[in-house]
Amino acid sequence: xxxxxxxxxxxxxxxxxxxxxxxxxxxxxxxxxxxxxxxxxxxxxxxxxxxxxxxxxxxxxxxxxxxxxxxxxxxxxxxxxxxxxxxxxxxxxxxxxxxxxxxxxxxxxxxxxxxxxxxxxxxxxxxxxxxxxxxxxxxxxxxxxxxxxxxxxxxxxxxxxxxxxxxxxxxxxxxxxxxxxxxxxxxxxxxxxxxxxxxxxxxxxxxxxxxxxxxxxxxxxxxxxxxxxxxxxxxxxxxxxxxxxxxxxxxxxxxxxxxxxxxxxxxxxxxxxxxxxxxx
Numbered sequence: 534x535x536x537x538x539x540x541x542x543x544x545x546x547x548x549x550x551x552x553x554x555x556x557x558x559x560x561x562x563x564x565x566x567x568x569x570x571x572x573x574x575x576x577x578x579x580x581x582x583x584x585x586x587x588x589x590x591x592x593x594x595x596x597x598x599x600x601x602x603x604x605x606x607x608x609x610x611x612x613x614x615x616x617x618x619x620x621x622x623x624x625x626x627x628x629x630x631x632x633x634x635x636x637x638x639x640x641x642x643x644x645x646x647x648x649x650x651x652x653x654x655x656x657x658x659x660x661x662x663x664x665x666x667x668x669x670x671x672x673x674x675x676x677x678x679x680x681x682x683x684x685x686x687x688x689x690x691x692x693x694x695x696x697x698x699x700x701x702x703x704x705x706x707x708x709x710x711x712x713x714x715x716x717x718x719x720x721x722x723x724x725x726x727x728x729x730x731x732x733x734x735x736x737x738x739x740x741x742x743x744x745x746x747x748x749x750x751x752x753x754x755x756x757x758x759x760x761x762x763x764x765x766x767x768x769x770x771x772x773x774x775x776x777x778x779x780x781x782x783x784x785x786x787x788x789x790x791x792x793x794x795x796x797x798x799x800x801x802x803x804x805x806x807x808x809x810x811x812x813x
Contacts, residue, residue, distance in 0.1 A: 546606070549630065558693060560615075597610050641666050648677065649678055652736050693700070745769060772799040
């Protein structure tokens with residue numbers, strides 16, 4: 534992806550207050566926050582697909598994708614508790630403070646894909662980095678063709694943002710398809726892995742771009758089925774997660790071959806990913 538950030542970057546952690554914490558699914562919480570310095574909040578502008586570095590004071594800092602859209606959306610992070618720092622974040626209470634650096638990375642190439650059909654394919658918490666893009670595209674609905682979401686999770690309890698999904702299912706011009714891996718009592722939607730929705734949804738191929746995020750086994754199955762249906766490598770877009778530290782291309786912790794995920798990514802086309810020499 535060539536879309537570079539045009540946003541101002543905060544290089545020293547800007548203090549923010551956690552206003553509200555919402556339980557999403559097991560081990561995943563959403564943290565709504567606001568900057569203490571109101572001017573810093575007004576100047577904080579992002580592109581969908583970028584990430585930030587979040588500091589939990591006394592515990593450390595970690596990279597996290599941004600689920601909120603660039604406009605008219607409340608600032609928040611959705612984070613899974615997987616290590617020391619994210620566990621410390623999960624222990625915070627409303628009123629506690631965090632640090633925010635960023636935004637970093639290139640972001641999704643919306644200017645390049647105007648007029649095209651867009652397919653979002655997400656598995657589990659892979660919906661988190663795509664949420665920003667979905668909200669943004671729906672706010673600019675007239676600029677795109679068909680828009681579809683194919684979303685699956687292991688169980689109904691593993692589906693992220695169910696309150697958003699309920700809204701999206703009723704949104705005109707947004708085709709939403711949901712699946713879980715195995716049958717459950719009371720479940721009336723599709724049962725099967727998310728890649729089976731690719732065939733079931735009758736996705737368009739011509740003038741179509743697919744955004745794909747999820748665990749490796751899901752990603753590889755979806756890519757296989759998208760390519761089988763005729764989508765081009767360059768029209769399949771995903772985000773890579775690596776151990777990012779500085780966020781500005783200095784420390785090299787996120788290097789893959791000749792690319793730095795923090796500055797050249799995290800958004801890549803599948804055509805680019807294939808050349809990186811590393812499995813997703």
